[in-house]
Structure formats: C-alpha cells, structure tokens
Amino acid sequence: MTTTEELISQVLQGLPVQVKRDRRIFIAVPxxxxxxxxxxxxxxxxxxxxxxxxxxDTGKEIEILYHFLLNGVVITIRTMCPKDDPTIDSIxxxxxxAVLYERELNDILGxxxxxxxxxxxxxxxxxxxxxxxLRKDWKPPQESEx
Amino acid sequence: xxxGSCNGCDIEILAALIPRLDVERFGVLxxxxxxxxxxxVCTGPVTKQMKERLRRVYDQMPEPKFVVVVGQCGSSGGIYxxxxxxxxxxxxxxxxxxYIPGCPPRPDAIADGLIKLLAKIDKGGKx
Amino acid sequence: xxxxxxxxxPQHPALKEPExxxxxxDGEQVVDVDIRIGYTxxxxxxxxxSRTYTQNLYLVERICGICSYAHVVNFTQNVEDVLGxxxxxxxxxxxxxxxxxxxxxxHFLWLGVAGHEIGFDTLFxxxxxxxxxxxxxxxxxxxxxxxxxxxxxxxxxxxxxxxxRKKVLEGMDYLEKRTAYYKEVAVNEKTILARTENVGILKPxxxxxxxxxxxxxxASGITVDIRKDDPYASYRETPFExxxxxxxxxxxxxxxxVLEIFESxxxxxxxxxxxxxxxxxxxxxxxxxxxxxxxxxEAPRGEDFHYLRSNGTEKPERYKVRTPTMANLPAIAExxxxxxxxxxxxxxxxxxxxxxCMDRVLLLKQDSDKAGEIIDxxxxxxxxxxxxxxxxxKA
Numbered sequence: 001m002t003t004t005e006e007l008i009s010q011v012l013q014g015l016p017v018q019v020k021r022d023r024r025i026f027i028a029v030p031x032x033x034x035x036x037x038x039x040x041x042x043x044x045x046x047x048x049x050x051x052x053x054x055x056x057d058t059g060k061e062i063e064i065l066y067h068f069l070l071n072g073v074v075i076t077i078r079t080m081c082p083k084d085d086p087t088i089d090s091i092x093x094x095x096x097x098a099v100l101y102e103r104e105l106n107d108i109l110g111x112x113x114x115x116x117x118x119x120x121x122x123x124x125x126x127x128x129x130x131x132x133x134l135r136k137d138w139k140p141p142q143e144s145e146x
Numbered sequence: 147x148x149x150g151s152c153n154g155c156d157i158e159i160l161a162a163l164i165p166r167l168d169v170e171r172f173g174v175l176x177x178x179x180x181x182x183x184x185x186x187v188c189t190g191p192v193t194k195q196m197k198e199r200l201r202r203v204y205d206q207m208p209e210p211k212f213v214v215v216v217g218q219c220g221s222s223g224g225i226y227x228x229x230x231x232x233x234x235x236x237x238x239x240x241x242x243x244x245y246i247p248g249c250p251p252r253p254d255a256i257a258d259g260l261i262k263l264l265a266k267i268d269k270g271g272k273x
Numbered sequence: 274x275x276x277x278x279x280x281x282x283p284q285h286p287a288l289k290e291p292e293x294x295x296x297x298x299d300g301e302q303v304v305d306v307d308i309r310i311g312y313t314x315x316x317x318x319x320x321x322x323s324r325t326y327t328q329n330l331y332l333v334e335r336i337c338g339i340c341s342y343a344h345v346v347n348f349t350q351n352v353e354d355v356l357g358x359x360x361x362x363x364x365x366x367x368x369x370x371x372x373x374x375x376x377x378x379x380h381f382l383w384l385g386v387a388g389h390e391i392g393f394d395t396l397f398x399x400x401x402x403x404x405x406x407x408x409x410x411x412x413x414x415x416x417x418x419x420x421x422x423x424x425x426x427x428x429x430x431x432x433x434x435x436x437x438r439k440k441v442l443e444g445m446d447y448l449e450k451r452t453a454y455y456k457e458v459a460v461n462e463k464t465i466l467a468r469t470e471n472v473g474i475l476k477p478x479x480x481x482x483x484x485x486x487x488x489x490x491x492a493s494g495i496t497v498d499i500r501k502d503d504p505y506a507s508y509r510e511t512p513f514e515x516x517x518x519x520x521x522x523x524x525x526x527x528x529x530x531v532l533e534i535f536e537s538x539x540x541x542x543x544x545x546x547x548x549x550x551x552x553x554x555x556x557x558x559x560x561x562x563x564x565x566x567x568x569x570x571e572a573p574r575g576e577d578f579h580y581l582r583s584n585g586t587e588k589p590e591r592y593k594v595r596t597p598t599m600a601n602l603p604a605i606a607e608x609x610x611x612x613x614x615x616x617x618x619x620x621x622x623x624x625x626x627x628x629x630c631m632d633r634v635l636l637l638k639q640d641s642d643k644a645g646e647i648i649d650x651x652x653x654x655x656x657x658x659x660x661x662x663x664x665x666x667k668a
Contacts, residue, residue, distance in 0.1 A: 021354070023503055024567060048481040049497075049630050051569065051578045052595035065569065067578065072502030074567050098485025099603055101595075123314040124231075125195040133230045140230055152314045154338025154419045161408075164401040180637065195312045225335055228323075231316035250338065250419050 004071040011044050011143055028078045031088060034066075037077055041068055047075070050091075053101040055109045057136045062086055063136050066098075081111065090115040108134040148237060149200050153191025154250040155217040159187060162253035168255045172264065180206040185263070188242075191219040191226045192233040204240045212243045214263060216256055221245045301614050306606040310599075319594045326352055326426060329589065333640050334420050335593060339382065342375045342631045343572035345424045345577035345595065350505060352426045354566040355583050361505075362550045364428035369507040370441070371415070371423055372570070373537040377448065378407040378575035380537075383625045384455060387527065390618045391468040392658035396458070399504045403451045405442050413437060428554030438545050440567050445538045447551075450536045459527050467666040468657075469524035473620035474601060476521055485604035486597045487575020488533065489624045491517045492525030499571035510547075512538045524625040530625075572597055574625045598626050613658035 008025060009017065018026040019115040029037050041047045044143040056061070056063045058080075064068050081088050085116040090113035102113040103122040111121070121128070130141040148156055162169045162175060177183045180203045192200055204213070215236045218224035222235045236242055246259035297305040317336060321329050333348040334341045346368055353360060360368075388396025408418045414437050415421035417513035423429050425484040433441075459465060480490040490497065498515040516532040518525040541579040563585045575597030584590040601624045608620050 010526070020565075048344075050484045051576060052580075052593070052600075054580045054591070054593040056582060056591040065580065067580070069502075069569075072499070072504075074503070074569070076567070095484065096482050097600070097603060100599060120309075121311065123311040125193075125311065128194070130230070132339075133316060148313070150315060152313075152335045152338040152341070154335065154341070158419065161401065161405075164398055164405075166402060166405055185622065189332040190313070191315060193313055193315055195314065199312075224313045225332055226317070229316035231314045249335075252418065256405055 001020060002071070002073065003014065004073050006097065008045060008070070008073060008075065011040065023073045025075045026078055027075070031079050031081050034077065034079050035089050035091065035094070038066065038094050040093050041075065041077075043058075045070060045075075045137060050095045050097045050101070053098065053109055055105050055134070057083075057134065059136060062109060064105070064111065066091070086110055087112045087114050089113070092116055106131060110135065147186060147188050147200065147203055149196045149198050149220065150193035150219040150232065151190050151217065151219060153213060155189035155220075155248075158253050159189070159216060159256055161204045162256050167253050167257055169260065172257070172261055174260055174264075180204075181208065183207055184210070185212045185214055187214045187216055187260075187261075188220050188236045191229075192222045192236055192239050194233050197229075197233050197239055200236070200239050210267075212214050212263060212267065213240055214244045214246065214260065215242050216246045216248075216259075218247060218249045221247060224249065294616075296609070296617065298614060303609045303612050303614065303617065306609045308598060308602055308606060310602070318592055318594065321589055323588065325559075325587045326589065328558075329428070329592075330424065331420075331422065333594075334422065335413045338419050338598065339379050340375060340577065340597075341420055342371050342423070342574040343570045343577045344527075344579070346372060347568040347570055347577060347594075348581075348592075349426050350568040350570075351581035352561055353564040353581055354568065354582075355561055355564040355581065356426075356557055358427065358557065360428045360555060363432075363551045363616070364553045365507045366544050366548050367429045367431075367433060367553065368424065369511065370433070371421060372409075372506060373540050373544075374407055374411055376537045376573045377405050377534060377541075378411070379667060380534050381407065381621075383530060383573075384527075387622050389463065389617065390622045390657075391661075392655075393464065399451075400455070400549060403448060406447055410441055410444050413440060425554060427557040428552070428556070432553050433548065438518055438548065441541060441545050451537070452531060452538070456531050459524075459531055464661075464666050465527070466524065467661060468616075468619055469522065469527060469623075470520075471522050471524075472616050473523040473526075473612060473623055474521050475604060475608050479607050480604060483603040483607065484600055485575075486600045487528040487571075487573075487625075488526050489575065489601055489604065491515070492519075492529045493521040494519035497570055499576055503569065505570060506567070507544065511543045513537075515538050515554045522567065526623045562591075568629050574598055575600060595667060598624065601626075613660070615657040618657055622635055 005054045012027060015142065016028050020026060047068050048071045051067040051069050054065040061080045061082055064079050080122050088111055090102055100122060103119060105111040106119050107122045107124050131138055158200060186207060215221055219234045221228060223232055226232045244259055244263045246256055248255055295307040296303050308371055317332060321332060324332060330345065333344045337342045352411060381400045385397040385400035410417045411421060415423050415431060423431060467503060475493050477493045480493045480495060494517050496515055496517050499514050513536045516529050518528050561583045563583055565578050565582045569576050577597055578595040580593040581589055582591040605621060605624055609617060612620055
C-alpha cells in the first residue's frame with residue numbers, strides 16, 4: 001500500500017470503500033451523497049484531478065462513475081440514478097474540469113446534471129433526433145428513403 | 147478533407163509531401179480552400195455531423211473537379227461500419243473518381259493513386 | 274472593431290480531426306471561447322459493445338491514428354486485469370518499446386506541425402524527414418507504419434530479433450543528434466521565441482482547476498506523468514525523468530516535448546539493452562469473466578483513460594475512453610482568453626490536439642446575422658505570420 005492509499009483509507013473511513021487492487025479504490029454512495037463525497041475528496045484529500053465520468057445503463061438504472069486521480073491512485077465514486085428520473089447533481093462547481101464530461105453524459109445517455117451551466121450537445125450532431133445511443137434499449141432511427 | 151477519420155490517413159497524406167517522396171514534383175499542391183482546388187482528397191468515414199459540410203465543400207469546387215478517397219473508411223465506412231455516428235463511405239454523399247485502399251495506405255500508395263488519376267485526367271477521359 | 278464572433282472550423286484540409294471554436298473578439302484580442310466538437314464522433318464506444326474483444330483490438334487502435342498504440346495498451350491491460358493474468362516480461366518490454374516509439378513519432382510530428390503553424394515550413398520538412406526513421410523502425414518490427422496490430426490479449430503478436438534490436442539502437446543514435454539540433458533551434462531561433470514565448474499562458478492553478486493533462490500541464494510546472502505515478506508495462510524498471518518547465522507558455526510546451534524525446538530515447542536504449550528472453554504471449558480464454566477495470570497510460574498528449582465493464586461473455590458490457598485532448602479542451606478556452614487572434618493557431622496547436630486545427634474562419638458582424646467574409650485556414654495562418662512580420666519577426 002502506498003502512503004497515498006494509507007491516507008485515503010484514513011480519510012474515507014466509514015464510507016463503503018472497495019479496494020479492487022493496488023491503486024484502484026471504489027466508493028459506492030447514494031445519489032444524494034454525491035456532492036458531500038466529492039467535497040471530501042476535494043477538501044480533505046486535496047484531489048484536483050478528475051480523469052473522466054463514465055455512465056452505464058444497467059437496465060433499471062444508470063450507474064455513474066466519477067474517476068479521480070491522486071498520486072497515481074484512481075479513486076472512483078459510484079452512484080446510481082433511476083432511468084425514470086435520470087438526474088444527478090452537477091459537480092462542476094467543485095471540479096470545473098467536469099464541464100465537458102457531464103455534457104457528454106447528457107448527450108449520449110440522457111443523464112441530466114442539475115446545475116450544469118451549459119447543456120448543449122457535445123458529441124452528437126446538431127440535428128440528431130435519435131434518442132440516447134448508449135442506452136441498452138436504444139434502437140437506431142429508421143433509415144429514410146435512401 | 148477529414149470527414150471523420152482517425153487521422154491515420156491524414157498523416158500519411160502529409161508524409162507524401164515531405165522530401166522523401168515529395169509529390170509536389172508530380173504537380174500536386176496542397177491547397178487550403180476548395181475554391182482553388184481541382185481534386186478533393188477525402189479521409190475518414192463520413193460522420194453524420196460532417197455529411198452536409200462535405201456536400202458544401204464539394205459544391206464550392208469549380209468544375210472540372212475530381213474526388214479521391216484515401217483509406218478503407220472513406221471507401222466503405224471501413225472498421226466503423228454500423229456505428230451510429232457514421233453515415234458511410236464518401237460515395238454515399240458525393241461522387242468519387244478514385245479509391246486508394248489501405249488502413250492507412252502508405253504514402254507511396256497514395257502518391258501512386260494520385261498519379262494514376264492525374265494520368266487519366268491528362269488523357270482526357272473522365273475517370 | 275467592436276466585439277466580433279468568429280466561428281473557426283470545422284475542417285482543415287490535411288490535418289487531424291475537425292472541431293469548431295467560436296471566438297469573441299474585442300479588437301484583436303480574444304475575450305471568450307466556445308468549443309464545439311463531435312465532427313469525428315463515430316460512436317465507437319457503442320460499436321465496441323457489439324464486437325468481440327478480439328475484434329475490438331483493431332477498432333480500439335483506430336480511435337486515433339497518431340496515438341493508436343496507447344489505446345490498445347489500455348484496452349489489453351483492462352482485459353488482462355479482469356482476467357487476473359500477468360503477461361510475460363518480454364511482452365511488457367516490447368509494449369513499452371512501441372509506446373515510446375509512438376511518443377517519438379508523435380512528438381516529431383508535432384514539432385513539424387507547430388513549425389508549420391508559425392510559418393516555419395522548413396522545420397516541418399526537417400522533423401518529418403527525421404520522423405521517417407521512427408516510421409521505418411515501426412514498420413520493420415510490426416509490418417505497418419500506422420496501426421501496428423502488435424498487441425493481443427495476453428501479450429504481443431510479434432517478436433523482436435537481433436537485427437531489429439541493432440537497428441533500433443542505430444535509429445536512436447541518429448535521432449538523438451537530430452533532437453540536439455532542434456533543441457538549439459527551439460531556444461535560440463528568434464522567430465520561434467517571438468511566436469511562443471509568453472504566448473498561451475496557462476497558470477498552474479488553472480491547469481489543475483480544469484484537470485488538464487500531458488506536456489501542456491508539465492510546461493506549467495506540474496509534475497504528473499502516469500508512467501511514473503501509476504507505472505504500467507515496463508515503466509517501473511526503465512530509468513527516465515519526468516520533464517517539466519515553469520514558463521507556462523507555448524515555448525514551455527515545445528521545450529517539454531523536445532526534452533521528452535531525449536527521455537524516450539533513454540528508455541528505448543534501456544529496453545533494447547536489457548530485453549529479457551522468454552515468451553511473448555500467454556493463452557487467454559475467449560469469454561472474459563464479469564468484472565471491471567481501469568487502465569490509463571501517458572499517451573504523447575497526456576493521460577489516456579479507459580474503463581471496462583465485462584459481463585462474462587465475449588463482448589464488453591461497456592467501454593469508456595477519455596482521450597487526452599478532451600481533457601485539455603476546457604484549459605484551451607482559458608489559454609485563449611486575452612490572446613491575440615494571430616496567436617490562436619499556435620496556442621491551439623500547442624496542446625497537440627488529436628482533433629483538428631481550425632481551417633475555415635467565418636467573420637460575423639455582431640449586429641447582423643448574415644455571414645460576412647469567409648477566410649480559410651491558410652489565410653488565418655498567414656494572418657498570424659503577417660501580423661508578426663509587421664512587428665519585426667519573420668521566419
């Protein structure tokens with residue numbers, strides 16, 4: 001265990017932490033605790049690097065993973081939101097670097113980050129009307145007369 | 147024109163301009179604007195976002211004009227065939243005169259394809 | 274001039290992927306920047322869910338033609354992690370060799386592109402000519418100049434023989450001499466200095482605030498390099514330094530990359546001189562057990578981050594890729610604020626975008642919605658060169 005990992009386990013005591021292997025730590029929290037947990041990483045561990053945000057359609061819910069980096073240790077916060085209410089709190093005020101990653105979530109999976117300053121399309125074409133491609137139940141739009 | 151490529155083909159096209167191969171000696175010059183070009187070289191599968199722009203660039207070219215596709219993706223969508231962001235090969239959007247296959251084709255193959263096209267144009271036919 | 278909105282993009286005739294910047298100008302200075310990407314969005318992550326892991330090896334390679342190998346290493350490392358297997362040491366060394374050869378070709382490529390952006394086409398021709406040495410080595414060992422298809426899950430597919438080893442070392446000797454020359458040019462050539470010194474400032478606080486990566490942040494004094502922080506392949510063994518400078522400008526980004534070339538040469542020499550014998554691959558099952566894994570590498574442009582979620586079948590459940598350029602886009606917006614229009618091409622180029630440089634520039638007057646003059650990318654580049662020439666700097 002590196003000194004960073006020791007520090008992390010100290011700070012995260014009491015939280016549901018899962019150590020997958022060396023330098024890979026996962027914390028699962030309910031949606032409402034997201035901001036609180038992100039703040040802990042930012043203020044108590046001085047983490048400033050957000051590598052990216054991954055989201056996955058599990059069928060019933062959408063799992064959202066926030067991947068942070070501290071001295072080579074990847075700390076991932078795992079949270080869920082229901083598909084019939086796919087909203088999450090935006091973390092842009094704590095991590096401005098999340099601005100594009102949250103836009104991407106919105107674009108391809110339909111997750112709405114509440115409080116995000118600018119939710120225009122990021123990767124899908126301006127005239128896209130095909131729904132959310134990364135959802136498991138997504139069907140490609142019908143081909144027009146070509 | 148990069149229509150959505152991974153850059154592999156674009157880099158090999160540029161590599162055909164450097165002294166090692168130097169296609170300029172065959173009379174091929176890289177131009178920045180479609181209005182000054184005779185040949186449009188396209189790379190990449192045409193993404194849905196680029197489809198209209200590709201059409202517009204083609205329309206801006208003065209006659210006579212020719213289109214060369216470099217790489218598998220431009221020819222048929224290549225490895226991205228079936229991806230939701232991809233429209234298809236370049237010929238699903240504009241007419242194509244020559245295809246240079248490869249992933250990516252070597253600079254020599256690109257030069258070879260361009261020269262073959264130029265030779266056909268010189269002979270007076272529409273390739 | 275008043276405030277003018279200037280959409281820049283989205284296609285460049287010969288280089289890289291397109292993107293679109295809408296720049297608000299006040300006179301000749303940039304006041305605000307808005308970024309639109311997605312012109313090369315192909316839908317790869319979704320496509321990966323319908324292909325087997327073996328098929329995905331080839332798809333992942335083609336996320337980007339310049340740092341393709343970094344992507345493949347991440348992919349294979351993720352799958353190997355879920356499988357819980359260790360690849361043979363010789364395979365690790367060969368992977369590291371290719372990772373560093375890729376860094377070399379990418380940094381030489383970038384030097385040429387940067388030279389071109391400021392009107393220094395001779396630099397472009399020289400660096401790309403030297404880059405051919407790397408391309409020849411890549412082709413000699415793997416069979417291709419781009420998209421090397423070297424990896425498989427469990428190791429590498431091709432081995433290195435004695436002749437390859439010798440040629441690689443000869444290539445390194447040659448490139449070292451050439452890079453020493455570029456180092457001299459970079460810090461002494463007046464035009465380069467004029468175009469890059471104090472241009473595109475990125476203060477360390479801002480770099481960290483926006484989670485930027487790679488040489489871009491190392492030029493702002495931030496010591497972060499995944500090869501050192503979270504070593505993978507053979508990086509725990511190979512001696513090298515993480516290069517930083519603290520000038521926070523485009524010149525710093527040039528210097529960091531040039532010095533990184535020397536470090537890559539050092540690493541490659543070590544690999545070739547200490548190459549362990551043994552197997553290059555271990556057998557793996559077709560079905561990958563349920564699990565998840567994270568792998569990230571220090572690609573030439575910065576941290577390349579991959580996440581895998583597997584479900585026990587031969588196709589991935591979910592695959593996520595975050596390329597380094599995406600991480601640097603918010604920081605670019607900050608760097609361009611306060612910059613002169615003439616500096617826009619080189620500041621954007623300085624993050625080494627794996628997505629376009631701009632080409633088409635459309636001038637829109639603030640109080641009308643009709644488009645004004647259309648200027649193409651060559652003219653914007655030429656504008657920058659002329660602007661500096663009028664102030665006494667000619668390439």
